[in-house]
Amino acid sequence: MKKFLALLVVLITSFTFIACDPASSDGKDEIAFNLGVVDGAPALAVANVINGYDFEGEEYSVKTGVELSANAQTITASLISGDLDMAIIPLNLASKLYNESKNLDIKLATVNIFGCLYMIGKTDVASVEDLKGKIVYTVGQNGTPEIIFNFLLSQSGVEYEYGDEVVDSNKVYVKVASQASEIIQAINGGLADYAILGEPAVTNICAKTGSHVVLDLQAEWKKHHPEGKFVQAGLVVKGNVAEKTEYLDALIQKLMQNEEYLTANVSSLKDIYTQKESASLKLDFTLEILERCNVGCSRASVEKANIVAFLTAVKNFKAPLVGGELPQDDFYL
Numbered sequence: 001m002k003k004f005l006a007l008l009v010v011l012i013t014s015f016t017f018i019a020c021d022p023a024s025s026d027g028k029d030e031i032a033f034n035l036g037v038v039d040g041a042p043a044l045a046v047a048n049v050i051n052g053y054d055f056e057g058e059e060y061s062v063k064t065g066v067e068l069s070a071n072a073q074t075i076t077a078s079l080i081s082g083d084l085d086m087a088i089i090p091l092n093l094a095s096k097l098y099n100e101s102k103n104l105d106i107k108l109a110t111v112n113i114f115g116c117l118y119m120i121g122k123t124d125v126a127s128v129e130d131l132k133g134k135i136v137y138t139v140g141q142n143g144t145p146e147i148i149f150n151f152l153l154s155q156s157g158v159e160y161e162y163g164d165e166v167v168d169s170n171k172v173y174v175k176v177a178s179q180a181s182e183i184i185q186a187i188n189g190g191l192a193d194y195a196i197l198g199e200p201a202v203t204n205i206c207a208k209t210g211s212h213v214v215l216d217l218q219a220e221w222k223k224h225h226p227e228g229k230f231v232q233a234g235l236v237v238k239g240n241v242a243e244k245t246e247y248l249d250a251l252i253q254k255l256m257q258n259e260e261y262l263t264a265n266v267s268s269l270k271d272i273y274t275q276k277e278s279a280s281l282k283l284d285f286t287l288e289i290l291e292r293c294n295v296g297c298s299r300a301s302v303e304k305a306n307i308v309a310f311l312t313a314v315k316n317f318k319a320p321l322v323g324g325e326l327p328q329d330d331f332y333l
Helices: 002-020 072-081 091-100 144-155 180-188 201-209 217-224 245-255 258-264 266-275 287-293 304-317
Strands: 029-038 053-056 060-069 086-090 107-113 117-121 135-139 160-162 172-177 194-198 212-216 233-237 295-299
Touching (some): 060 072, 091 233, 091 304, 107 304, 117 217, 135 144, 135 180, 144 194, 144 304, 180 201, 194 201, 201 287, 245 295, 258 266, 258 295
Parallel strands (some): 029 060, 029 086
Antiparallel strands (some): 086 233, 107 295, 117 194, 117 212
């Protein structure tokens, strides 16, 4: 009986210890977070943590996994389902999630892509005014290339319509392609005069069509926002990540070192992303290509004025794409 009671005490004591500290033998909570990025420029924004990021704090430790996805819609769905805790996504999607998924308590932590949009073609142009009577393809329905191109046309007083045939030589005709392969066929087949895409797809398609960059959309944006800069995508985090301020601050500091990492490892990037089974980043990077990707990292609170300018442009195009209204101050970390 005494042996039984002694064994019972040991079991109860062990259970109590485990219940109080379920995750770690050294008294720290062990947390796992998953970060999602679109296979493309957003994936370059996390190059120095692409194989994961470990954080050790006084009270908890965090293991961060990084997952590549084909598109932002897949990432958004994973954020909602709980498969992802944070992600780098277009800023208008971040606003939409903030407005429509209050249970996620979405916050914008950083801006990581400062515009990677370019117009390609075989004939040079000086500005969007030169595109009258031309057919311009963009990629992705309601995507950033389409939205920003239409904004620039409107701001420049250039009329446009959707279609793949020129009816009025005073208008620009916009055709939305579902994928890059359609743009390649359209340019090579003479159906498109120009196309708007994001780098590094720009480099891939130029090589396959004999095209070159004819217009920098970031520079065109600056014509209408001379005091600001173009911002395109950033890191959103759920409330459970945002409350781990020590961890999030450390992760942001790490991402602020990413640009330096990219430059130092430019010749290795193809191998790094091939190992991650990337479909978009299997190219021989150069410093020129990296420069056109405009990858960086800056706190959302610092970039607030630029973010508001971007979201306002999207809202004026189609309000539902930002969730109806611009986010409140608690959106910006």
